[in-house]
Amino acid sequence: MEGASLGPLVEGSRVLVCCGTGGVGKTTTAAALAIEGARRGRDAVVVTIDPAKRLASALGLQELAATAHEIDRSLWDVDRTAAPGGRLSALMLDTRTTFDELVRRFALTSEQAEQILANRFYRNVAGALSGTQEYMAAEKLHELHEEGGYELIVVDTPPSRHALDFLDAPHRMTRLLDNRIFRLLMVPTRTSLRVVGGALQAFLHTVGRVVGSEVIDDVIEFFRAFEGMEEGFRTRAQRVMELLADPGTRFVLITSPRRDAVDEAQFFADRLAETETPVAALVVNRVHPRFGDERPEGLEARAATLTGKDDDPEAKAAAGRLAALYSNLAEFQEIADREERTLSGVQDRIGSATVVHVPFLACDVHDFASLRLVGHHLFDG
Numbered sequence: 103m104e105g106a107s108l109g110p111l112v113e114g115s116r117v118l119v120c121c122g123t124g125g126v127g128k129t130t131t132a133a134a135l136a137i138e139g140a141r142r143g144r145d146a147v148v149v150t151i152d153p154a155k156r157l158a159s160a161l162g163l164q165e166l167a168a169t170a171h172e173i174d175r176s177l178w179d180v181d182r183t184a185a186p187g188g189r190l191s192a193l194m195l196d197t198r199t200t201f202d203e204l205v206r207r208f209a210l211t212s213e214q215a216e217q218i219l220a221n222r223f224y225r226n227v228a229g230a231l232s233g234t235q236e237y238m239a240a241e242k243l244h245e246l247h248e249e250g251g252y253e254l255i256v257v258d259t260p261p262s263r264h265a266l267d268f269l270d271a272p273h274r275m276t277r278l279l280d281n282r283i284f285r286l287l288m289v290p291t292r293t294s295l296r297v298v299g300g301a302l303q304a305f306l307h308t309v310g311r312v313v314g315s316e317v318i319d320d321v322i323e324f325f326r327a328f329e330g331m332e333e334g335f336r337t338r339a340q341r342v343m344e345l346l347a348d349p350g351t352r353f354v355l356i357t358s359p360r361r362d363a364v365d366e367a368q369f370f371a372d373r374l375a376e377t378e379t380p381v382a383a384l385v386v387n388r389v390h391p392r393f394g395d396e397r398p399e400g401l402e403a404r405a406a407t408l409t410g411k412d413d414d415p416e417a418k419a420a421a422g423r424l425a426a427l428y429s430n431l432a433e434f435q436e437i438a439d440r441e442e443r444t445l446s447g448v449q450d451r452i453g454s455a456t457v458v459h460v461p462f463l464a465c466d467v468h469d470f471a472s473l474r475l476v477g478h479h480l481f482d483g
C-alpha cells in the first residue's frame with residue numbers, strides 16, 4: 103500500500119505478536135518493529151525465536167541469551183537520528199529454560215521442582231511435545247509483560263507450519279491438564295492404576311513394549327510429581343490467554359506473496375476475527391518489484407527482434423545480451439503480475455488492517471543496516 107506505515111502501531115501498542123507461516127520473515131519483521139519502537143523513544147524488547155546465526159550475533163544473542171539484554175544504542179542508532187530515551191533489548195527464546203522456570207515457579211516445594219526437573223520423561227520429551235515451544239513463547243511474553251517494565255514487547259512466533267499453533271498453545275496446555283489419561287496417571291498408587299481399567303493398562307503395556315517399560319515408569323512418575331501444580335499452570339495459561347486477547351496486544355501478520363502463504367495468512371486472519379482480536383497489520387514480505395507497465399508479451403516480442411540480425415559479431419553479441427535482459431524483465435513482470443493476482447483482495451479480506459509491502463531485497467537481512475532497509479518500507483510509507 104502506498105503511504106501505509108506501521109509507525110502508529112509501534113507507537114500505540116504494548117505488545118506486538120508477529121505471526122505467519124514458516125520462512126515468511128517473522129523474525130526479521132519482529133526485529134525491525136522493536137528497533138523502530140526504540141527509535142521512536144520507547145523502551146522496547148524483542149523475543150526472537152531461532153534467529154539466523156548472523157542476525158543473532160548482530161543482536162548480541164550468542165549462546166546464553168535467554169534473558170533480555172540491552173543492545174548498545176550506537177548499534178541501532180548509527181546516524182543518531184533516533185528520538186531520545188529509546189532503549190532496545192533482545193532475547194532468544196529458550197524453551198527448556200522457560201519450562202524449567204515455570205516448573206520452579208509453580209512447584210509447591212523445591213523438592214517437587216527438582217523431582218520434575220530430574221525426571222527423564224521431562225528432560226527428554228516434555229520440551230519436544232507439540233505446542234510446547236509455542237506455549238513457552240507466550241509464557242515468556244507474559245513474564246516480560248508482568249515483570250520486565252517494557253513499554254513495547256515484540257514477540258516472534260515459532261517456525262511452526264501453522265501460524266495458529268501459537269494462539270492454540272495456552273488452550274492446549276489446559277487441555278493436557280484436563281486430559282483423562284493425565285488424570286488417571288495422577289492417581290497416587292499403582293493399585294488404583296490397576297483399578298482404572300483394562301483399556302489404559304493395555305495401552306500402557308503396548309506403549310511400554312515399544313518404548314520400554316522404564317519409559318512408562320518415567321511418564322507416570324512425571325505426572326505424579328506434577329501433582330498439585332496443575333492449578334498454577336492452568337491459571338497461568340488463562341492469564342496468558344487474557345494477555346493475548348488484551349486490546350493493547352496487536353497481531354502483525356506476515357506473509358509472502360505466494361499462494362500457500364497468503365492462504366495460511368487468510369485462515370489466521372479469519373480465526374483472529376472470530377476471537378474479536380483482528381489483525382492490526384499485514385506485512386507482505388519479499389514482493390518482486392515492478393519495472394514499468396510494459397506487458398511481458400511485449401517484452402518477449404522485443405527480445406525476439408533483437409537476436410541474429412547483425413553480421414557484426416560484436417553487435418550481434420551485444421544484441422543477444424540486450425535480448426536476454428528483455429527476457430529477464432519479461433519474467434520479472436510475469437512474477438509481479440502473478441503476485442499481484444495472489445494478493446488481490448487480500449486487504450479487503452483482512453478488514454481495516456494496515457497493509458505494507460517489503461520488496462525482495464538483494465541481500466539477506468542479518469544486520470542493523472539491512473534491518474533499516476526493511477524498516478524504511480515498513481515505516482516510511
Ligand SMILES: Nc1ncnc2c1ncn2[C@@H]1O[C@H](COP(=O)(O)OP(=O)(O)O)[C@@H](O)[C@H]1O
Nearest residue numbers: 124125126127128129130388461462463466467
Ligand atoms: N525482504 C527480504 N528480502 C530478502 N531477504 C529477506 C527478506 N526478509 C527476510 N529475508 C531473509 O529470509 C530469511 C528468512 O527470514 P526470517 O525472518 O528468518 O523468516 P521466519 O522467521 O518467518 O522464518 C532470512 O535469511 C532473512 O534474512
Ligand SMILES: [Mg+2]
Nearest residue numbers: 128129151152
Ligand atoms: Mg523465525
